[in-house]
Amino acid sequence: MRLLRCSRNVFRKSRRSLVLLILLAPVAVHAQIEHETRMIALQDHFEVSIAVNGAAPDLLFDNLREGLAARLEYAVRVSSPRNLPFSFLGSRLLREYRVIYTVRWDPFRDRYTITTQDGGLFTFRDEAALWGFLFSLPRYRIPWQAVDGENLPSPSRYQVDTQVIYEPVVFVPGLSILSVLLPHARQSSPWERAYVEEPR
Amino acid sequence: MTARRMPGTSVTGLLSLTVLYLVLIVLVLVFAQQVLTELSFTASRSTVVILVLATLFPLLLGALIVYNVARLVRDRAMRRPGAQLKSRLLSFFLVIVLLASIPQGILSVNFIRTAIRAWFSEDTGDAIHGGQQIALSFFTQLERDLSTFASSPYALSLMDGVERQPARVWERVQGLNPTLDSFQVFGPTFQEVYAGGAPELHLTPLQAAAAREGQVARESVEGVSFLRVRLSYLAESRSLGPGFGETTLPSAYTIILASRLPSGFDDAASRLTEALEFFIQLDRFQDNFVTAISLFYGFFSVPLVLLSLLVSFLLSDEIMRPIVSLEDATRRVAEGDFSTRILTRRGDELSLLVNSFNRMVGELERTREKIIQTEKIAAWQEIAQRLAHEVKNPLTPIRLAAERALRKYQSGSENFGEVLETSVRAIVGEVDNLSALLSEFREFSRLPAPRMETVSLHPVINEVVATYSTGSRVTVRTDGVPQDLTVTADPGQLRQLVSNLVKNALEAAGEHGRVSVHVDPVTKGTTSFCRIRIEDDGPGIPTDQQSRIFDPYVTTKRKGTGLGLAIVQRIVFDHHGQIWFETQPGVRTTFYVDLPADLSADDHPGSGKGPS
Numbered sequence: 001m002r003l004l005r006c007s008r009n010v011f012r013k014s015r016r017s018l019v020l021l022i023l024l025a026p027v028a029v030h031a032q033i034e035h036e037t038r039m040i041a042l043q044d045h046f047e048v049s050i051a052v053n054g055a056a057p058d059l060l061f062d063n064l065r066e067g068l069a070a071r072l073e074y075a076v077r078v079s080s081p082r083n084l085p086f087s088f089l090g091s092r093l094l095r096e097y098r099v100i101y102t103v104r105w106d107p108f109r110d111r112y113t114i115t116t117q118d119g120g121l122f123t124f125r126d127e128a129a130l131w132g133f134l135f136s137l138p139r140y141r142i143p144w145q146a147v148d149g150e151n152l153p154s155p156s157r158y159q160v161d162t163q164v165i166y167e168p169v170v171f172v173p174g175l176s177i178l179s180v181l182l183p184h185a186r187q188s189s190p191w192e193r194a195y196v197e198e199p200r
Numbered sequence: 201m202t203a204r205r206m207p208g209t210s211v212t213g214l215l216s217l218t219v220l221y222l223v224l225i226v227l228v229l230v231f232a233q234q235v236l237t238e239l240s241f242t243a244s245r246s247t248v249v250i251l252v253l254a255t256l257f258p259l260l261l262g263a264l265i266v267y268n269v270a271r272l273v274r275d276r277a278m279r280r281p282g283a284q285l286k287s288r289l290l291s292f293f294l295v296i297v298l299l300a301s302i303p304q305g306i307l308s309v310n311f312i313r314t315a316i317r318a319w320f321s322e323d324t325g326d327a328i329h330g331g332q333q334i335a336l337s338f339f340t341q342l343e344r345d346l347s348t349f350a351s352s353p354y355a356l357s358l359m360d361g362v363e364r365q366p367a368r369v370w371e372r373v374q375g376l377n378p379t380l381d382s383f384q385v386f387g388p389t390f391q392e393v394y395a396g397g398a399p400e401l402h403l404t405p406l407q408a409a410a411a412r413e414g415q416v417a418r419e420s421v422e423g424v425s426f427l428r429v430r431l432s433y434l435a436e437s438r439s440l441g442p443g444f445g446e447t448t449l450p451s452a453y454t455i456i457l458a459s460r461l462p463s464g465f466d467d468a469a470s471r472l473t474e475a476l477e478f479f480i481q482l483d484r485f486q487d488n489f490v491t492a493i494s495l496f497y498g499f500f501s502v503p504l505v506l507l508s509l510l511v512s513f514l515l516s517d518e519i520m521r522p523i524v525s526l527e528d529a530t531r532r533v534a535e536g537d538f539s540t541r542i543l544t545r546r547g548d549e550l551s552l553l554v555n556s557f558n559r560m561v562g563e564l565e566r567t568r569e570k571i572i573q574t575e576k577i578a579a580w581q582e583i584a585q586r587l588a589h590e591v592k593n594p595l596t597p598i599r600l601a602a603e604r605a606l607r608k609y610q611s612g613s614e615n616f617g618e619v620l621e622t623s624v625r626a627i628v629g630e631v632d633n634l635s636a637l638l639s640e641f642r643e644f645s646r647l648p649a650p651r652m653e654t655v656s657l658h659p660v661i662n663e664v665v666a667t668y669s670t671g672s673r674v675t676v677r678t679d680g681v682p683q684d685l686t687v688t689a690d691p692g693q694l695r696q697l698v699s700n701l702v703k704n705a706l707e708a709a710g711e712h713g714r715v716s717v718h719v720d721p722v723t724k725g726t727t728s729f730c731r732i733r734i735e736d737d738g739p740g741i742p743t744d745q746q747s748r749i750f751d752p753y754v755t756t757k758r759k760g761t762g763l764g765l766a767i768v769q770r771i772v773f774d775h776h777g778q779i780w781f782e783t784q785p786g787v788r789t790t791f792y793v794d795l796p797a798d799l800s801a802d803d804h805p806g807s808g809k810g811p812s
Binding site: 066067068069104106107108109169171172174175177178180181182 | 339482
């Protein structure tokens with residue numbers, strides 16, 4: 001209950017200075033969390049591992065216990081730099097992958113549950129285990145073939161951009177407009193670029 | 201004839217505004233749809249496009265309004281026709297728009313606030329929360345019952361003989377615990393020995409092997425949810441087979457018990473959880489939501505108001521155009537262009553007004569032509585009379601002189617030579633007078649169009665004054681004529697103008713009179729003039745001749761032709777100046793001439809600062 005009150009106070013404060021928050025909203029949309037990307041190239045695929053830092057555990061678990069849902073979205077873009085005459089156009093996007101975790105407390109299971117966008121379900125009794133699962137994407141496999149069709153893999157031609165978007169509260173339809181206005185409703189890390197190395 | 205078309209409704213402008221209006225409506229609908237139905241609308245790309253459009257749209261409208269307002273302010277500053285009336289019309293339109301939109305906005309937001317508070321009261325929240333607690337209690341009770349039953353020693357005792365007669369054991373178990381819906385028995389190697397009850401709740405041997413001992417698990421298969429528990433039962437003995445004699449070992453059997461949850465329990469529980477989540481969010485962010493809705497309303501109502509203002513500009517233009525056309529045409533008529541006409545195809549009251557105006561101008565043009573024709577005839581009649589009179593006057597002395605000379609000659613008078621000389625001199629004198637008269641007449645009638653250039657007044661005045669001061673006993677003073685005053689004039693005509701006025705003043709002043717000439721810069725409104733003032737202390741102009749003093753052949757002098765002042769007036773008129781006089785019979789007469797100052801010489805003293 002204390003945590004619930006604390007959480008409410010956070011939003012009440014923001015309510016008092018809503019005008020200020022609206023003005024700051026575009027700024028707040030920018031990086032409030034950070035992430036690290038590691039990448040390993042293998043023979044037939046490469047693996048991307050992402051670890052997120054900077055999220056507030058109290059805010060997440062207070063919201064979950066109160067009955068709200070949270071969401072974390074990992075975005076992985078695989079692209080290829082263009083040749084000189086067209087380099088001003090930026091890189092050519094080859095594929096984009098998104099992994100979306102929606103986490104909530106299930107009173108009927110008496111556990112935290114994480115559902116993925118493709119219907120996968122993970123349950124957690126332990127908060128630390130949930131935290132570790134939610135804020136890391138270990139060894140996400142991306143097959144070479146999926147990236148560049150039938151072409152032979154030439155990893156040095158590829159670059160990977162990653163970003164993490166974290167919503168401590170997933171607003172239900174009708175209230176989704178609040179995610180534009182409230183500064184902490186949508187936190188995103190800056191895009192981070194990494195280059196794929198030669199396969200081992 | 202100049203015909204000016206009175207513009208009708210601007211179809212392009214109306215179409216553009218209609219398209220803008222429809223775009224705005226579509227934006228509102230799409231954006232509202234996304235906000236109300238899309239769970240993660242902020243993440244969708246279409247939302248970004250809509251937000252960008254919704255931001256650019258009011259900016260575009262705002263820019264158009266600023267442009268129109270700037271044009272209006274400029275028109276007002278330049279006192280363009282219709283600017284003030286257009287401002288007033290726009291003010292009326294703006295008031296109407298605000299009168300309609302402000303109460304509507306306040307009512308809408310208040311309605312939303314009130315509706316939210318009424319529909320999502322604490323009672324509703326308690327009811328939803330209570331419903332979830334009841335479902336949870338039911339579920340927990342079911343789970344606890346199954347767990348308690350499975351862990352009780354009595355349940356294991358019921359399993360006696362399950363390896364031999366599992367169907368009978370199932371009957372016993374079901375008789376004791378009717379909430380059980382499924383009963384499965386697996387052998388020591390997880391081969392299925394028996395499966396009783398609802399088949400949809402049955403597990404495969406692999407699932408049975410993976411299940412945890414004693415733990416109640418909730419599962420869902422093809423929309424059916426159930427609670428399941430696994431028990432292990434050791435059968436009494438099992439022969440090891442040939443070669444092991446009578447040796448037996450206990451056999452481990454796995455028993456799976458399952459209870460089905462009520463149909464639709466999961467969906468109902470899920471809906472309750474979602475409803476509670478919605479209610480919690482609404483409770484927590486209610487104030488923010490109302491503010492967000494207000495902002496959302498403003499986000500789209502402001503462009504609508506701006507659009508209405510743009511429509512107001514368009515409509516006021518439509519209203520003002522015919523009025524401005526009329527004003528323009530009226531001004532042209534006032535300036536003397538009677539050929540102006542306005543064309544219109546509208547069938548409204550303004551069209552009637554335009555037709556009346558055209559008829560009136562046509563009538564004026566015809567009347568003016570008649571007047572001009574009449575004036576021409578009258579002028580020719582007057583000139584003929586004047587000429588006849590002026591030519592006839594010298595004819596009598598000429599005739600008398602000639603007859604006298606003839607008589608002396610016929611009578612053989614001694615002084616015939618003397619008389620002849622006197623008569624011929626008189627005749628020549630009169631002929632000279634006639635010649636001078638005709639020259640002046642020709643000069644007046646053939647006065648050429650002025651060739652304008654910048655002329656400094658000081659030398660012209662001095663030259664004329666020097667000419668007339670030489671042989672005259674009259675005192676001429678040119679006090680205070682500024683050195684640098686310039687006008688735009690024909691130098692020859694300017695000289696003639698000053699000369700005629702000075703000569704006229706000298707003749708009026710008499711032998712002992714005084715004449716003074718002054719030049720001053722003056723300003724009338726926004727126009728600067730050079731004022732030439734010529735004053736004499738002669739007998740003045742008789743009252744009965746004052747109104748005709750500038751008419752041709754009107755003179756107060758015995759030998760005057762009456763054309764000097766008429767020529768002066770004509771020159772002043774051609775130079776866009778003004779001439780008038782002040783006279784006190786027996787005291788003095790002053791003629792004033794105002795000529796527009798040369799605009800290029802903007803640094804002369806007094807320019808724009810003199811008395812008006």
